[in-house]
Amino acid sequence: MRTQVAIVGAGPAGLVLSHLLALQGIESVVLEVRDREYVERRVRAGVLEQGTVDLLRATGVGERLDREGLVHHGIELRFEGERHRIPLSDLTGGRAITVYGQQEVVKDLIRARLEAGGQILFEAGAVGVDDIESSRPIVRYRQGGEIREIECDVVAGCDGSHGVCREAIPAGALGVFQKEYPFAWLGILATVAPSTEELIYAYHERGFALHSLRSPKLSRLYVQCRPGDALESWPDARIWDELHRRFALDGWSLAEGPIVDKSITPMRSLIVEPMRHGRLFLVGDAAHIVPPTGAKGLNLAVADARVLAEGLVEWYRTGRENLLDRYSDTCLRRVWRVEHFSWWMTSMLHRFDDDGPFEHRLHLSQLRYVCRSTAAATSLAENYVGLETV
Ligand code: RFL
Numbered sequence: 001m002r003t004q005v006a007i008v009g010a011g012p013a014g015l016v017l018s019h020l021l022a023l024q025g026i027e028s029v030v031l032e033v034r035d036r037e038y039v040e041r042r043v044r045a046g047v048l049e050q051g052t053v054d055l056l057r058a059t060g061v062g063e064r065l066d067r068e069g070l071v072h073h074g075i076e077l078r079f080e081g082e083r084h085r086i087p088l089s090d091l092t093g094g095r096a097i098t099v100y101g102q103q104e105v106v107k108d109l110i111r112a113r114l115e116a117g118g119q120i121l122f123e124a125g126a127v128g129v130d131d132i133e134s135s136r137p138i139v140r141y142r143q144g145g146e147i148r149e150i151e152c153d154v155v156a157g158c159d160g161s162h163g164v165c166r167e168a169i170p171a172g173a174l175g176v177f178q179k180e181y182p183f184a185w186l187g188i189l190a191t192v193a194p195s196t197e198e199l200i201y202a203y204h205e206r207g208f209a210l211h212s213l214r215s216p217k218l219s220r221l222y223v224q225c226r227p228g229d230a231l232e233s234w235p236d237a238r239i240w241d242e243l244h245r246r247f248a249l250d251g252w253s254l255a256e257g258p259i260v261d262k263s264i265t266p267m268r269s270l271i272v273e274p275m276r277h278g279r280l281f282l283v284g285d286a287a288h289i290v291p292p293t294g295a296k297g298l299n300l301a302v303a304d305a306r307v308l309a310e311g312l313v314e315w316y317r318t319g320r321e322n323l324l325d326r327y328s329d330t331c332l333r334r335v336w337r338v339e340h341f342s343w344w345m346t347s348m349l350h351r352f353d354d355d356g357p358f359e360h361r362l363h364l365s366q367l368r369y370v371c372r373s374t375a376a377a378t379s380l381a382e383n384y385v386g387l388e389t390v
């Protein structure tokens, strides 16, 4: 098989890229190791930046998002039994975030691609990428027990943090920057009306908690836990107990409901530089991971896909490579801004193992400052809704 752009991975990065290229008449084939149902059900991110929403809408995949997405103009920071609202839109000239599950974005994109005649091969896992320093790279993949090949002009490695594309780059050519955080998030999805209209980020001496949502009937909640914790050590009653304690506020209560999804995610940052080697471009989580506190991973994946699509369009139209040559530098400016913001939010809101009374007071002082100072709140808000330029 031959195509112009071989895209490995049908997550947000691969699907947005394939969609943007198709709109400009560039052909791609998307390889996805999982089946369609699995990809469309995987519960992950939920917060879309203004720029992500604008892009999906402008490219014809925003119809259901406009109908079902929940536009939020603020978030709440909760600590010491008090609530403080950060008015995101007031602080950013009207920008907002939209709560809409990542799997809904993925569903909308898969449908749009298939309806437009696009090729997504499910249960087709890439096993290797060859000849990326030549003008005819090859992706080998396994489908139905057979190894097959796609020859292409360019490979887009959109295969997430555990994919194979990153490994195709010679080790000496990549710089790797990483940080492990000494905690994880236990996330649940519960069929109960959210107890809040806006997201609540809570700092507590027992650790961080987050109240998010997916719809008027579905709540998404997270509690900080230990990275080595097993799910079995978190029976439902323990989860609700921790959530009640960490969100505790006079006159407010958290409604419980059946838990329908439960998972533990270790928190880490990882960035590889550069994000390109020869004809292989890394996009999204394949190139960088952020801790989820800033709600940035999906948005960053979409931002990379947009930059790569623009570079490829220029190259196919004019033969000029200058945008492609700048792909990695352009993306990495945003990546590092977002890594810093996510690290900052994470550090402010979580309990570290060796935190004592001194560190606790520093956390509280920082939080109070963010809530009282317009300058500090604006800095949080503009990063949270997504910076237009970095
Ligand atoms: P994905 O979504 O991991 O997609 C990669 C795809 O590649 C497939 N794949 C392969 N396919 C073919 N051959 C192979 N060899 C393959 N190996 C892998 C995989 O099956 C998969 O379908 O990466 P992508 O597209 O870069 O998208 C990144 C986002 O998924 C990720 O950054 C976000 O989910 C992170 N994230 C959040 N991001 C936000 O912007 N806002 C949030 O609110 C937010 N919350 C979160 C999050 C991530 C979380 N977890 C579970 C890590 C909350 C959590 C708890």
Ligand code: PHB
Pocket: 044, 045, 046, 047, 199, 212, 213, 220, 292, 293, 294, 295
């Ligand atoms: C989510 O709704 O899953 C979510 C919201 C905000 C975050 C992370 C995850 O910072």
